[in-house]
Amino acid sequence: MSEGQIPGADKKVLAGILGILLGGLGLHRFILGDPVGGILRIVITILTCGLGSLIGLVEGIIYLTKSDQEFVDEYITNKKAWF
Template sequence: MRGQVLGVDQRTGEGLVAGDDGRRYRFTPEDWAQRGEPAIGLHVDFEAEGDRALSVFAMPAAGGVAAARHPAPREPASDRNKIVAALLALFLGTLGIHRFYLGRTGSGVVMLVMTLTVVGMLVTGPWALIDAIRYLVMSNREFDARYARD
């Protein structure tokens, strides 16, 4: 039977194939019958036994070339800038403005309320400084993944 790989767990190597018959079949790394690893979107040929896909082979693409792998899904890009967040944390950080900017409203309110007291200022000052340093040290990819809008 033929089908298409729907997903593969990178830790265990187990995967799921959508068969041309409309059913889904599980496979394990032992069922993958060729070198290389399965990839999402890869067209495959396999033997079906119950809900299992056995002897799973990648289908060659047109012209005998190995089937093209689909690129991994892109991580969400953030519309927020880590430099702006760091500057807000440095200059207005005790008020929690950088937290509001990044969509962390709850902690922004906590910082704003704590700033009303002297003891709270002693807490929010270092908190904001640590946040600013974290934003600057964090990679763009990690920043985008963490602070992207849902």
């Protein structure tokens, strides 16, 4: 970890990119330590014939537009589950 880096912020870019590219598989939620959320994304994607993957796309964009501190506070510390 680099000097001055916020613990947990290293997951932001990976989770964001996985959300955008593979959101329907829920991989971004698994990266954030939320296996239930990841499984829900998979089930939603299957039940909606793929349209549920848009949730991952939106989440990935949201992750990448937040500051490191906001991301860590919401998704690492408080374990926010949706958007």
